[in-house]
Amino acid sequence: MRSLLIGSIVFLLSGCLSIPYNIAPVDGFELNKYLGKWYEIARLDHSFERGLENVTAEYFLRDDGGVKVINKGFSVVENKWKEVAGKAYFIRGQQEGYLKVSFFGPFYGAYIVFELDRENYQYAFVTSYDKSYLWLLARTPAVSDALVDQFMQRAAELGFATDKLIFPRQDE
Numbered sequence: 485m486r487s488l489l490i491g492s493i494v495f496l497l498s499g500c501l502s503i504p505y506n507i508a509p510v511d512g513f514e515l516n517k518y519l520g521k522w523y524e525i526a527r528l529d530h531s532f533e534r535g536l537e538n539v540t541a542e543y544f545l546r547d548d549g550g551v552k553v554i555n556k557g558f559s560v561v562e563n564k565w566k567e568v569a570g571k572a573y574f575i576r577g578q579q580e581g582y583l584k585v586s587f588f589g590p591f592y593g594a595y596i597v598f599e600l601d602r603e604n605y606q607y608a609f610v611t612s613y614d615k616s617y618l619w620l621l622a623r624t625p626a627v628s629d630a631l632v633d634q635f636m637q638r639a640a641e642l643g644f645a646t647d648k649l650i651f652p653r654q655d656e
Contacts, residue, residue, distance in 0.1 A: 500593045501575065501584050502613045506642055509582035510600045515551070517605040518597075519543045522621040524557075525607075526635065526649045530617070532568075535561050537653040541621065546571065553585060557652075581608075599638060607631055609638060618644045625654035 503509065524539035533539065536557030544552040551572040559566050570587035572595055574580070581597030599609035607627065610619040620627075620635045640646045 500591070500613045502594065503582070503596060504611060504613065504615050507596060507598050507611060507615075509580050509596050509598060510602070511580055512602065513579055513581040513597065513600070514605075515545070515578055518608075519545060519551075520623075522608070522623060523625045523654050524619060524652055525622050525627055525654070526618075526620040526632070526651050528616060528618045528645065528648055529650050533557065535559055536566065538655055539652050543572075549573075551583070553587075555587075598642075607635075609635060611644075615642070615644050618649070 520543065522541045522543070524541065527533060527539075537560055539555070539557035542554045542556075544554075546552050553570040553572055554567060555570070556565060556567045558564070568587050570585055572583040572585040575582050575584055575594075581600065583595040584592035585595040586592045594611075594613040596611050597608050598611060601607045606623045608619075608621045610621060611617050618639060620632070622631070636646050636649075639649075
């Protein structure tokens with residue numbers, strides 16, 4: 485019975501690292517170009533970000549070769565900044581935009597960069613282990629309508645619920 489329970493837990497946790505159907509992580513990923521501050525332009529709603537505006541994510545190299553992650557956003561309801569720190573590690577190698585990220589101890593979720601401005605690293609389309617997670621990240625607090633249209637079209641083609649996207653305020 486104990487081995488069945490452990491096996492079930494391992495199975496459930498490994499599902500959090502899977503790649504959704506028809507999503508492919510970018511290859512030729514360059515971590516040093518990805519490090520730094522990103523602004524959240526759009527997202528699908530989840531409880532851990534609900535009500536947050538001015539959301540940013542910052543990525544720093546860790547001494548162990550992983551990535552330190554700091555997510556920050558302003559809670560309008562609570563009238564205060566919220567911040568959470570985590571860590572991320574590549575799953576299949578540093579050349580692929582496919583990482584596992586943890587904000588809560590030993591539990592990891594997939595972080596999948598599936599589209600990226602490969603030349604200047606100015607925008608990224610990111611998902612997780614299922615299509616209820618989706619983000620458009622950019623190096624600037626505002627992006628062109630053309631980029632938003634590209635994001636919406638690509639996300640719709642891949643089966644994301646684009647009608648449920650939230651575009652949080654970003655004070656410039």
